[in-house]
Amino acid sequence: MAHIVKDTEDFVTDLLTHQLDSNYLYHNLRHTQRVVKNTKELLDAYDLNDKESEAIELAAWLHDTGYTQGFNDHEKNSSIIATKFLKEQGYDEEGIKKVSELILATQRYYEPKNLSEEIIKDADSSHLRSKSYLETSELLREELSKLEIAEFSPKKWRNENIKMFRTEHRFYTDHARKNWQDGKDKNLKKLVKSKKKLKKLTRKEELKVKLKNESPERGIQTMFRVTMRNHLKLSDIADTKANILLSVNAIIISLMLSNLIPKLDDPQNDYLIYPAAIFVLFSVASMIMSVLATRPNVTGGEFTKEDVQQKKVNLLFFGNFHKMKLQDYEWAIQELIKDQTYVYTSLTKDLYFLGLVLNRKYKLLRWTYTIFMVGMILSVIAFFVALKFYGPEKIIELPT
Structure with a gap:
């Protein structure tokens, strides 16, 4: 099954290109390709057997295919699509089960139980350390708005991001903590600095209005x-x-x-x-x-x-x-x-x-x-x- 990864890449590319709603500005093919790239970086850092590495890479490709069925329960839908596709390709049952478990491990509040799940989990959140994080995050905010899932003001969205950085997210693998944490910390500093600047400006404007109205x-x-x-x-x-x-x-x-x-x-x-x-x-x-x-x-x-x-x-x-x-x-x-x-x-x-x-x-x-x-x-x-x-x-x- 040496060709399975290439076949999966072709399948996912075609699926996300033609069947994914255009309002998905963040969860699209570009995001999947970024997750795959960072998955490979993590796999290179650890000595895993070929079968396990293959399962992780397949999960990276297939983990967001469920968005073609809608936003809710997309991890489960991704698992269903992955299972069906891999069976059609003649992939073994144990491997399919492994890929399905890894896809479900990408759920937001799931705590990984082994190194494989830690790798896929870290790869899925690797954008938190990128230099373009603020732009990427804005795409996610617009996506939620266009899909009528949630409406966030820039101020509230910034606060939600800061909360997620500080209390809800952490890198699990040693490689991610060593090489990606600094980038994540820099992005957190940018968010906090932007918040303080806006808060200071807002306070100044409120003071002006107060003085104007009450003086x-x-x-x-x-x-x-x-x-x-x-x-x-x-x-x-x-x-x-x-x-x-x-x-x-x-x-x-x-x-x-x-x-x-x-x-x-x-x-x-x-x-x-x-x-x-x-x-x-x-x-x-x-x-x-x-x-x-x-x-x-x-x-x-x-x-x-x-x-x-x-x-x-x-x-x-x-x-x-x-x-x-x-x-x-x-x-x-x-x-x-x-x-x-x-x-x-x-x-x-x-x-x-x-x-x-x-x-x-x-x-x-x-x-x-x-x-x-x-x-x-x-x-x-x-x-x-x-x-x-x-x-x-x-x-x-x-x-x-």
Whole structure:
């Protein structure tokens, strides 16, 4: 039966190539060939008789053929397939029994009882010492997912691997312990190092999130930022409203000066003097109020060191420092940022005085709109009364 190993290799290669589900990314022909290669390495290290060595090599080739029948009970199915194939090849009953026992010895928690079982057991787990272990292990994780057997996150899979390395697996043969253990230990170190790195990174991210969510400083800063933005927006709105009124009244006065006022020289148009005067008066008043609402108010622009030390000056408002030298202002800012309370006090003052400015602007705007509205109403009434009771019998249309 010298040809039995070659025939078995051909049979397994054909079987796994054509009948194995493509979702088996790890338990495939490549894995079987790797197990056979490492089995031969172990056989070379021990002086076993030819019959026993042959049985071990046959078991290495046939031990995963059961995956063609499904994931569950694949060792038993592999044993059944091996028994059937070897009988067809005329292999002796004692040899078939030996091969079948060796295949069943590859079960995960099986403890080998002799050297042959130790060899096949170590060869089946030889990938634990390979340099490509992390990539190979990832193929197994994907295989379990694709076959809907188990779903592992990368973190959980890493933990399962570390647990298996430390408590569930060991090499049985002296050759494996001497030559393969170092590679296994290196892979374990890589896993542990990756776990620590991820744990450190996760802890750092959790700390960032915690500080972001729980830090009162962030909440205070957000409050000041949002409030300041709202105040500035309200100030822009007030300025826009004042500019609109200023522009409208300027246009009205321009039209009055160019069209209506020149006609007042004619004695026949004396009845228009009072309505025109009311119109112009209220328009001018509206313009003055609009200017007052938008006119900036700049303070002295100077402070002393005592003011800074006693925290009397608000260094965040330009009106308090625009006349100071750069080095004096830099010194003052350094003093400001040393004291968190001073910073918040300055921001509070900034908001407070900005609120006072807004209050003044909106009060003036309210009066401006009121004056404009009253002026328009009175002017229209005055023109109507003048035309109705004091105008000529034939009303001449005024050019627009």
